Amino acid sequence: MEYTVLVRMNEKLFLRDPESSALGRRIVRQGILLVTDIGFEEMTFRKLAERISTKEASIYRYFENKHRLLVYLVAWYWQWLEYQVVFQTNNLTDPREKLERILKLMLLKDFAQPNASSAADEMDVAALHRIVIREASKAYLTHHITEDNRHQLFKPYKDLCGRIAGIILEYRPDYPYARSRASSIIETAHYQAFFMQYLPSLTDFGTGSGGQLGNEDRLLSFLRHLLFSSLETATLSTSR
Amino acid sequence: MEYTVLVRMNEKLFLRDPESSALGRRIVRQGILLVTDIGFEEMTFRKLAERISTKEASIYRYFENKHRLLVYLVAWYWQWLEYQVVFQTNNLTDPREKLERILKLMLLKDFAQPNASSAADEMDVAALHRIVIREASKAYLTHHITEDNRHQLFKPYKDLCGRIAGIILEYRPDYPYARSRASSIIETAHYQAFFMQYLPSLTDFGTGSGGQLGNEDRLLSFLRHLLFSSLETATLSTSR
DNA sequence: CAAATATGATAGTAATACTATTATTCTTGC
DNA sequence: GCAAGAATAATAGTATTACTATCATATTTG
Numbered sequence: 001m002e003y004t005v006l007v008r009m010n011e012k013l014f015l016r017d018p019e020s021s022a023l024g025r026r027i028v029r030q031g032i033l034l035v036t037d038i039g040f041e042e043m044t045f046r047k048l049a050e051r052i053s054t055k056e057a058s059i060y061r062y063f064e065n066k067h068r069l070l071v072y073l074v075a076w077y078w079q080w081l082e083y084q085v086v087f088q089t090n091n092l093t094d095p096r097e098k099l100e101r102i103l104k105l106m107l108l109k110d111f112a113q114p115n116a117s118s119a120a121d122e123m124d125v126a127a128l129h130r131i132v133i134r135e136a137s138k139a140y141l142t143h144h145i146t147e148d149n150r151h152q153l154f155k156p157y158k159d160l161c162g163r164i165a166g167i168i169l170e171y172r173p174d175y176p177y178a179r180s181r182a183s184s185i186i187e188t189a190h191y192q193a194f195f196m197q198y199l200p201s202l203t204d205f206g207t208g209s210g211g212q213l214g215n216e217d218r219l220l221s222f223l224r225h226l227l228f229s230s231l232e233t234a235t236l237s238t239s240r
Numbered sequence: 241m242e243y244t245v246l247v248r249m250n251e252k253l254f255l256r257d258p259e260s261s262a263l264g265r266r267i268v269r270q271g272i273l274l275v276t277d278i279g280f281e282e283m284t285f286r287k288l289a290e291r292i293s294t295k296e297a298s299i300y301r302y303f304e305n306k307h308r309l310l311v312y313l314v315a316w317y318w319q320w321l322e323y324q325v326v327f328q329t330n331n332l333t334d335p336r337e338k339l340e341r342i343l344k345l346m347l348l349k350d351f352a353q354p355n356a357s358s359a360a361d362e363m364d365v366a367a368l369h370r371i372v373i374r375e376a377s378k379a380y381l382t383h384h385i386t387e388d389n390r391h392q393l394f395k396p397y398k399d400l401c402g403r404i405a406g407i408i409l410e411y412r413p414d415y416p417y418a419r420s421r422a423s424s425i426i427e428t429a430h431y432q433a434f435f436m437q438y439l440p441s442l443t444d445f446g447t448g449s450g451g452q453l454g455n456e457d458r459l460l461s462f463l464r465h466l467l468f469s470s471l472e473t474a475t476l477s478t479s480r
Numbered sequence: 481c482a483a484a485t486a487t488g489a490t491a492g493t494a495a496t497a498c499t500a501t502t503a504t505t506c507t508t509g510c
Numbered sequence: 511g512c513a514a515g516a517a518t519a520a521t522a523g524t525a526t527t528a529c530t531a532t533c534a535t536a537t538t539t540g
Contacts, residue, residue, distance in 0.1 A: 039382065044528080045528080046526095057530080057531090065529080134381055135381065141378065143278065158441050180432055180443045183443065187428070191377075192424060195423060201402075201419065202420070202423040203419055204416065225417065229473035263517085284495090284497080285497080294518075295520070297499080297519085298518055298519075
């Protein structure tokens, strides 16, 4: 029920709604798996078509090109995440608790799993999370960002950041950088997770050693530290 | 003099050293301008060759492919920036002052300009800065990052982060996240600058309004706030 | 069950990302 | 000043990519 609300996507994100047909759903679900397998650059509609036993031209009836498919996947993830944020913070009163939950969600901890019975047709959120970490910035780091933005393709990300910014302001109403704080904590979560895996010397969460916590938990501690240290700073010198 | 030290690049970054010939230097310098003009995805060696009146095959003798050219440009920038950091902080004793200088350098404020006479053959650092903001993550967000990393292609970035992490530890010797703090402040500086320009609603530095400071200065204030609030936090709950 | 719609099957095009080959020019050591 | 070697120009060619077009065949739906 709420799921259909969750996946109602901006119509500019596709040519034909992939959720409206079995083929469309396979394009999206297998597209996620193919991109996680071989990476976005190496993914082609031909390979995806072969994987799901259809033809290139059929995929082009759903998505203009592979960049739009990426934008769709990433937008879906942001909408899903915002839904999780709303769902998991609605019953909380303490804004600090809300922010704690959000940090965990950003690392895909303790999110609301769909019922196991309908798992076959579900989106693989864990795979999508990996795509967001590795590929999401390619969705907006393009020469045509202005046009894409005009088509509202990034609205789900903006909505999520706006919602988190609102909770930041609940926690600290006079905080002057709520939106930048929201977008930067999300981005930091993602590329620190990436660096942790591929360029660990850029982090303090190397694969081995360090503390009794696992790397994921140490990353979470770092994000908590970053977020709350900034929100709890007494003096905010806007000039200097 | 120090310049030759600065540009001594890892030999894995190219096939033939582009600084060793006039054509190589034009490839790099005009490559910077072409990428800033049309974006990395749209740049091709054919277009670059036409721009500098040479042939595609000649460019391939210097760089294996266009991704390697991007990696080269980004690596050059990190080496240049590390040099600037060393140069501008060497005479300072206060680590806080050093970090202040570094923040400004990250936004390309007050950097040491080369003498105007030799400007014709200089790298356009301002254009390169724009490339780093818009394209640098494409240098490492690839399916072949592990191999590229084995070839040390990202060493200049690691070196810069390591140096900044060292200064962070001068300022606060017990800080447990020095490397992550260094990499995250750099990344934050760059995509906040990007968002400010293209997706301003993700930031608090919209094109209009707000305070008496310009957007660049407000971004600097934000970065200063982020960095020092985290470094000055009394209690660092590594667990929780 | 007819009409509309979706997909399959096949073909084709322009551009991209290279590689190869040979001719020409440009250096550089002697 | 010239021969040997290196760099570049000029031209060609290939496999792949990123599409678009067309028409036949299913499949859905009113």
